[in-house]
Amino acid sequence: MHRIIVWLLVLGVSIPLWGQSVKTDSLHIVVMGATGAMQKVDALNNLADAYRFKNTDSTISIGTKALLLAKRNEYVKGEIIGLYNIGNGYLSQGDYHRTLSYLLRALGIAEEHENDSVQAMILNSVGTVYMKTEKLDQALYYYEKAKLLVEKQKDQFLLAKILGNIGNIYWAQKKILESLHYKQESLTISRENNDLIGVATELYNIGLIYLQQNRHDYALTFYKESYSLSERLEDKEGLAFCSFDMGEIYLHQKDYKTSLVYIDKGLDQAKKLKSKNLVYRGYDLLFQLYEKQKDYAKALSYHKLATATKDSVFSLEREKVLKEVQTDYDLNKKQKEIDLLYKDKTMQDAQLHSQSIQQNILIFGLTLIAVVALLFWINMQSRKKINMLLEQENELVRLQKEEIFNQKQEIADQNQKLEALNVTKDKLFSIISHDLRSPLNTLQSMLEIVRDGILSEEETVEITGLLYKKVRHTSDLLDNLLNWAKSQMEGIRIHQENVNLQELIQSNVDLFLPQALEKKIVLENNVLMPVHVNADKNMLLLVIRNLLNNAIKFTTAQGCVRISAEIQSEKVVVCVQDTGVGIDSDRIDKLFKVQSLFTTYGTSNEKGTGLGLLLCKDFVEKNGGDIWVKSSINQGSRFYFSVPLYVQLREISSFTMAS
Structure with missing residues (x-):
């Protein structure tokens, strides 16, 4: 789990670790026991969130129930969280268009009611959508907005997560300095809040950045601290990954003795975890180590162990498939038995039919009622689905109208800029026609006097000084004019x-x-x-x-x-x-x-x-x-x-x- 969390964070995916420990069964009990409408909406939203990483269809379905109930009871916060949960469900399914539709609706209601705490969560999810679609500038924009709100609320746990996401954006943009800056801030906040899992994760992430930059000494510093925290947390998987990574670094540095120590530690933890994949990695690293040391006997021994472990992993997979096939066979067998029993029961019913006409009439009537009820239920569900689709279409129309309005506003802004540029142009022509031509005329007159030689030596020296001042002033004027013109025509590159x-x-x-x-x-x-x-x-x-x-x-x-x-x-x-x-x-x-x-x-x-x-x-x-x-x-x-x-x-x- 430790390794998986690290890689997901590097890719910008937000993982609520606390959500994995929530028992959906207990939340179902809370929903059933809820008495008031608002209490039931909150319970449904909590249940929808708990299903997010287990069954996204359930997240969307339960979130929709919470949304409809909140609307009927005019419970604004419940409506916002319902939209947020539905959007996150579609986010997990990769349907980013629907995700944005629901998240932006939730954001609009939250902004209207000035609910800053919920706004920050929504903005963070919107940023993740743009991150996943590789629109990094837009993702950074929403993460920064979320960061401003969270800083006001002083929600340190959410702030650490957002800072980590911003660091991931800069890492994807290959801006290592900025990425490390935000990773450091996230790490500092996690330390201050004694969030040991967050600290260990960010330490490993920073080490991973340095490792991918081939800066092994820096990477080792962070791996060692992450390893120390994993020991405190008794995180065997974290210890295994840190040990193997450090062993691999020392192997590249040809420090075979230290490399062997860390590989052995990682292998020990992998065996305790009974993780064949991790055990395979340990054997493979030992094979590489002894091969580089030219101890071919041991290298061959560990190569055989690695191969055998890898084969056993595939054997387990095949065994799992065989068990699933056997399970399907047993289920089919039981179904046939049920069908046979059903056939016997049908024959008995046929015999009873001749004995009890009234009973059959009653059964027919009940069946007819059930069919009518079923048709009525199907019709209701169809209407609900149609209403939901209409709501979605209305939302798309609203978004399109907003986009048209924004385009009109952008055109108006461009007109203002053009007017400002016209004013600038007029000013520049005025300066060139007066302030530049006037000193040039003066310079020409002075130079004609000097050329004609009608001045004394003392007057010539005085005129030369004046010429120098005029030339320097004109030079400064030209520099400023040229730089200003280039700047206004966007010709200057910073x-x-x-x-x-x-x-x-x-x-x-x-x-x-x-x-x-x-x-x-x-x-x-x-x-x-x-x-x-x-x-x-x-x-x-x-x-x-x-x-x-x-x-x-x-x-x-x-x-x-x-x-x-x-x-x-x-x-x-x-x-x-x-x-x-x-x-x-x-x-x-x-x-x-x-x-x-x-x-x-x-x-x-x-x-x-x-x-x-x-x-x-x-x-x-x-x-x-x-x-x-x-x-x-x-x-x-x-x-x-x-x-x-x-x-x-x-x-x-x-x-x-x-x-």
Whole structure:
């Protein structure tokens, strides 16, 4: 069972271990003893859930009874759980279309009545449907919604299960780092709640991930801890699987002595379990071990034992088939005896028929009544089935209407985006026609004066300085224009990587130091230690450059510009602070909106386009962060932005082993 549970969890299947211990016989007694309608609905739903892994047809049938009874008595929670059970029944049968139909109906009623606890269970099942149909992004969406609800309710057992499912999604997407992160969270919660079975299972799962990555040392660490827990739980099957897996790893590492110890332990547990399949695996591993050691005598001996065990497994299967054939034969024999007795009884009835006409008339009347009752019952069942089919069809129509409405909403959203793009286009043409053409005309005039040689050497030096400032401003303007245009046309591809934020900030500080000295401004870098973030390096470089340029631009002489960074949870928050002129509250709301694009001259009449902050906002959000500002007139400004902290795989693994 241990091995089966592990593989099902890797595939994203949710298994309620507690459900296997529920006795359906006792639940049938509870249903029969229920007095009130609501009590009977709850009992029927519990019975339907208990049959889920035994007989899915019973789950659907009993869930339907609970649903109809709940509707007649206006018992909303019972109706939701009934739909949920029917959906899970179809889920186990692989009928995903019907599964979604019932689960989404249950979810709609639960949302309408704000029943968060039931919503989380339903969302988890919906995520499993999409997982089974390999729609991983949609599965992740529903798992994340379920996770948010469960975190509010503080249902730790369900939270651990959902986190494990999210880890499975990332593993299927080959995102090992994210998968290990969620597996670790699930493991931590199971530890905190003393859920030893959950802990042992997740430890084995993490070990299995590392094993499939051929990271044997990490895999051994988790296998050993899972093995230790299996010993505490007296789980012989878990001990056997852990022992065999560890023995196989040591066999690959050519540590034959240690490999032999673990294979022998696993074989001992397999024999205690009397599991011929596990015994066969142990003999086969010993055969491989001695073959690699070139001890061909022992290798041959264990090969014969493995073959014999495998043959005995097939013999048991054949014996089972023979027993079933013998059972069928005995049943047929008994049926013939019954038929013979029935024939004798018919003859006796024929003799009695001549003796008692009244009795035959009575029997005929009773038979006729029974036939009429049977026809009436068949008609009722047919009507019920027709009504159920009509309900399902109505639900499909409702879902189609919702889909049409969503498509209309999507078209409306696209129209809004097109309007916003038109506004952006107009703004860009305005900037190009005025703010770009004007400095180019000025540059042309200055260059004509220099070319004609009518200036003195001192005037030439002054004009050259002005030319440098104009060229630098025009270059910055072109950079921002090009980056903004590419961003709006979705031409920028994000390449997130491990970026040393300290080095990036220092390179920008060095770049703007001459500009700061020219305005007699102190430029400080307070990021003194390496800080690693997960971001696109070029985008991050542009954000820091624009914020530092703005800070120097709006700070007066003898002022100060500081840049600092702080780690907050899983993000790094960067702050660019200046002692400049500040921003009034009316303009703060317009800083990051393309519809209100504007520019302001700096303290030395530096000119901009207003595109810099829009680029900063766009690039920060594309990297998974936020940007905001705090400022007031003559009190300076503080621009903040956040980026994700870079977490190395080795750090997660170290934390996992330490915990």
